Amino acid sequence: xxxxTFYSPTEFVFGRSTESLVGELCLKHGASRVMIxxxxxxxxxxxxxxxxxxxLTAAGIAFTEMGGVQPNPIDTKVxxxxxxxxxxxPDFLLPVGGGSVIDTAKAMAVGYYYDGxxxxxxxxxxxxxxxxxxxxxxxxxxxxxPAAGSEGSGNSVITNTTTKVKVGIRYPMIxxxxxxxxNPELTMTLPEWQTASGVSDMMAHILERYLSNTPDVQIxxxxxEGMLLAIMENAEKLIADPQNYxxxxxxxxSATIAHxxxxxxxxxxxxxxxxxxxxxxxxxxxxxxxxLAVIFPAFLxxxxxxxxHKIAQLGHRVLGVANSGDEAADAxxxxxxxxxxxxxxxxxxxxxxxxxxxxPNLELLNERLHKLKGDVLKGYMDLDAxxxxxxxxxAL
Amino acid sequence: xxxxTFYSPTEFVFGRSTESLVGELCLKHGASRVMIxxxxxxxxxxxxxxxxxxxLTAAGIAFTEMGGVQPNPIDTKVxxxxxxxxxxxPDFLLPVGGGSVIDTAKAMAVGYYYDGxxxxxxxxxxxxxxxxxxxxxxxxxxxxxPAAGSEGSGNSVITNTTTKVKVGIRYPMIxxxxxxxxNPELTMTLPEWQTASGVSDMMAHILERYLSNTPDVQIxxxxxEGMLLAIMENAEKLIADPQNYxxxxxxxxSATIAHxxxxxxxxxxxxxxxxxxxxxxxxxxxxxxxxLAVIFPAFLxxxxxxxxHKIAQLGHRVLGVANSGDEAADAxxxxxxxxxxxxxxxxxxxxxxxxxxxxPNLELLNERLHKLKGDVLKGYMDLDAxxxxxxxxxAL
Numbered sequence: 055x056x057x058x059t060f061y062s063p064t065e066f067v068f069g070r071s072t073e074s075l076v077g078e079l080c081l082k083h084g085a086s087r088v089m090i091x092x093x094x095x096x097x098x099x100x101x102x103x104x105x106x107x108x109x110l111t112a113a114g115i116a117f118t119e120m121g122g123v124q125p126n127p128i129d130t131k132v133x134x135x136x137x138x139x140x141x142x143x144p145d146f147l148l149p150v151g152g153g154s155v156i157d158t159a160k161a162m163a164v165g166y167y168y169d170g171x172x173x174x175x176x177x178x179x180x181x182x183x184x185x186x187x188x189x190x191x192x193x194x195x196x197x198x199x200p201a202a203g204s205e206g207s208g209n210s211v212i213t214n215t216t217t218k219v220k221v222g223i224r225y226p227m228i229x230x231x232x233x234x235x236x237n238p239e240l241t242m243t244l245p246e247w248q249t250a251s252g253v254s255d256m257m258a259h260i261l262e263r264y265l266s267n268t269p270d271v272q273i274x275x276x277x278x279e280g281m282l283l284a285i286m287e288n289a290e291k292l293i294a295d296p297q298n299y300x301x302x303x304x305x306x307x308s309a310t311i312a313h314x315x316x317x318x319x320x321x322x323x324x325x326x327x328x329x330x331x332x333x334x335x336x337x338x339x340x341x342x343x344x345x346l347a348v349i350f351p352a353f354l355x356x357x358x359x360x361x362x363h364k365i366a367q368l369g370h371r372v373l374g375v376a377n378s379g380d381e382a383a384d385a386x387x388x389x390x391x392x393x394x395x396x397x398x399x400x401x402x403x404x405x406x407x408x409x410x411x412x413x414p415n416l417e418l419l420n421e422r423l424h425k426l427k428g429d430v431l432k433g434y435m436d437l438d439a440x441x442x443x444x445x446x447x448x449a450l
Numbered sequence: 451x452x453x454x455t456f457y458s459p460t461e462f463v464f465g466r467s468t469e470s471l472v473g474e475l476c477l478k479h480g481a482s483r484v485m486i487x488x489x490x491x492x493x494x495x496x497x498x499x500x501x502x503x504x505x506l507t508a509a510g511i512a513f514t515e516m517g518g519v520q521p522n523p524i525d526t527k528v529x530x531x532x533x534x535x536x537x538x539x540p541d542f543l544l545p546v547g548g549g550s551v552i553d554t555a556k557a558m559a560v561g562y563y564y565d566g567x568x569x570x571x572x573x574x575x576x577x578x579x580x581x582x583x584x585x586x587x588x589x590x591x592x593x594x595x596p597a598a599g600s601e602g603s604g605n606s607v608i609t610n611t612t613t614k615v616k617v618g619i620r621y622p623m624i625x626x627x628x629x630x631x632x633n634p635e636l637t638m639t640l641p642e643w644q645t646a647s648g649v650s651d652m653m654a655h656i657l658e659r660y661l662s663n664t665p666d667v668q669i670x671x672x673x674x675e676g677m678l679l680a681i682m683e684n685a686e687k688l689i690a691d692p693q694n695y696x697x698x699x700x701x702x703x704s705a706t707i708a709h710x711x712x713x714x715x716x717x718x719x720x721x722x723x724x725x726x727x728x729x730x731x732x733x734x735x736x737x738x739x740x741x742l743a744v745i746f747p748a749f750l751x752x753x754x755x756x757x758x759h760k761i762a763q764l765g766h767r768v769l770g771v772a773n774s775g776d777e778a779a780d781a782x783x784x785x786x787x788x789x790x791x792x793x794x795x796x797x798x799x800x801x802x803x804x805x806x807x808x809x810p811n812l813e814l815l816n817e818r819l820h821k822l823k824g825d826v827l828k829g830y831m832d833l834d835a836x837x838x839x840x841x842x843x844x845a846l
Contacts, residue, residue, distance in 0.1 A: 055699040057465025069453025270696035273704050276680040280672030287668055300666035303451040308669050
């Protein structure tokens with residue numbers, strides 16, 4: 055086990071009607087001028103935005119707002135938000151929505167104190183970020199979509215609309231939300247597609263931590279396996295009955311701890327599937343979780359041939375694969391079991407064609423991937439351009 | 451799943467040599483005058499105390515100290531500490547040790563701002579605490595014994611030497627440590643007895659959360675089961691080889707998350723085994739974890755007859771009990787499997803006699819228990835005086 059720091063300071067307030075507490079939570083965490091950030095019309099239509107504003111007003115908190123954040127959040131929206139913020143001078147940001155809204159708010163939070171264009175903090179030049187953020191506006195979250203886990207992480211992913219580069223930043227010490235209000239009732243109306251995409255995203259967040267060559271990380275492995283078992287059980291319940299509050303609650307909390315480092319403990323992680331997917335959603339604007347359902351089984355199939363150990367363990371402990379004594383065969387069976395589960399139980403696409411991309415430009419994706427990440431993607435397996443191309447092709 | 455708040459703000463800094471960071475961690479968390487609190491001679495003999503002092507000096511931090519905290523920490527030591535603190539006026543407390551040292555520091559932290567004797571905050575009168583704390587000195591921890599989980603909790607348990615009442619307080623919002631330095635190397639010299647007692651304590655912390663009648667808490671159940679599997683695997687490694695760093699590391703982290711509410715999520719917990727053990731260790735001054743190894747299997751045996759559901763699930767998923775279709779029988783098999791494991795693998799006592807108490811005064815223990823906790827202990831099972839007496843007798 056490697057040395058590590060675990061720091062998850064967010065106050066998670068979870069359960070029915072908890073959004074009514076947002077005013078007092080803002081006060082408790084020192085807010086007096088709040089900028090609300092949200093996405094499309096659903097938070098407006100559902101009345102959630104009005105309830106949040108009422109709670110702020112009741113707490114005597116001044117606020118402004120910006121709506122219109124899109125899925126796969128973009129640089130131009132961050133700049134629009136920063137312009138409003140520099141005018142209004144908030145002391146606290148309050149994203150109301152899912153990962154795209156939260157990630158936009160985080161980009162603003164750290165960009166607010168940066169002299170220059172915020173994109174410098176995201177841009178990679180010669181394998182390094184062009185600039186580093188040292189300070190951020192504090193933020194709280196009202197979560198409406200369980201998927202990205204951004205409510206508990208210090209991460210943010212933004213797409214540059216000019217260069218089509220989709221890339222993340224990670225500041226666990228300054229970008230973790232102060233609080234996150236999480237009411238599973240707010241997720242009851244999510245369509246199946248969005249529910250399932252969220253499930254595939256949170257499972258990927260766990261697997262990218264699980265797939266590690268660091269030895270003797272049993273506590274992290276067992277936590278990860280437990281999360282995956284709970285997620286799969288409850289995801290199947292939700293596909294059958296989207297109105298199942300208990301299943302919504304289990305899924306919502308799972309998404310958070312899938313990404314707050316609960317199962318990262320002391321290991322080298324592998325985020326290469328995420329990087330490979332980012333190229334797909336940046337180019338074709340597909341839903342991130344759906345892209346992961348396509349890439350992840352392909353990644354595991356490749357892994358079954360080149361580094362089967364953890365994939366076989368996953369098969370045995372989570373995916374119902376009997377231990378045959380042949381690690382590579384069991385790993386392949388595990389990879390295919392996950393692919394089948396994504397397709398049959400979660401109704402997710404598992405190929406480019408099912409994702410709606412009939413003729414993907416794999417050369418372009420692969421070229422951009424290695425331009426961003428270097429010649430060899432290090433991780434559970436070292437992937438050169440030939441390897442990542444093989445994985446992309448396994449997803450055809 | 452019930453509504454809940456999850457708040458674990460402690461910055462955990464884990465791994466080899468991490469105690470060298472204690473000076474900068476104190477500075478980062480706002481300390482300028484620190485009171486060090488520690489126990490017996492081992493932190494002195496090992497040189498740890500000197501290393502901590504050097505780190506504070508290097509960071510320019512003034513400090514005073516109090517040693518001599520005993521296992522099963524007592525009220526008189528808290529008062530001694532408060533006297534020193536009121537003279538020195540620290541702005542930060544730094545316990546260096548295990549649960550007893552940390553719990554003593556927490557009692558001082560909240561007692562420091564209370565006008566009156568700190569015991570008022572612990573004492574139960576008519577089923578309620580005599581007084582409530584609202585503010586506490588911040589504290590950081592250098593942990594040397596993985597067991598109590600106090601480094602990540604807002605709890606403290608103290609024994610009153612006059613009345614022999616052993617009782618806890620719980621202030622998750624003000625008593626959780628700001629940071630916890632956790633170096634598994636510091637635990638390598640723990641004798642088998644202390645290692646095993648710690649393992650039994652952390653397993654009890656998980657099981658008291660796991661044993662719940664709240665339905666649909668799959669994510670918490672799976673996390674708890676995963677922790678237990680990892681703990682049992684690594685505990686067996688440590689009994690065989692106390693110098694196994696990797697096993698020490700897995701056990702150390704498990705003890706922390708066993709008690710920071712990771713697996714409490716949205717459920718009613720059951721702390722009656724802990725309460726029953728507190729009467730034993732308050733009267734006979736036995737090691738808390740060893741007392742739990744005696745009480746817990748007895749509690750589960752009683753439970754197998756009166757509410758088998760979760761105990762059978764534990765048997766199936768953690769203790770290697772095959773599903774026979776007979777829930778009560780499987781629960782009893784699980785209870786006995788845990789008892790056998792405690793005895794055979796962990797070398798723990800599982801009866802009063804093995805604990806060194808040949809003729810326990812069960813009437814006295816039971817009378818004190820119900821005087822403190824009321825006629826019926828509510829929880830996974832409702833336990834009146836006849837029920838708790840039956841459990842005490844099962845431990846003979």
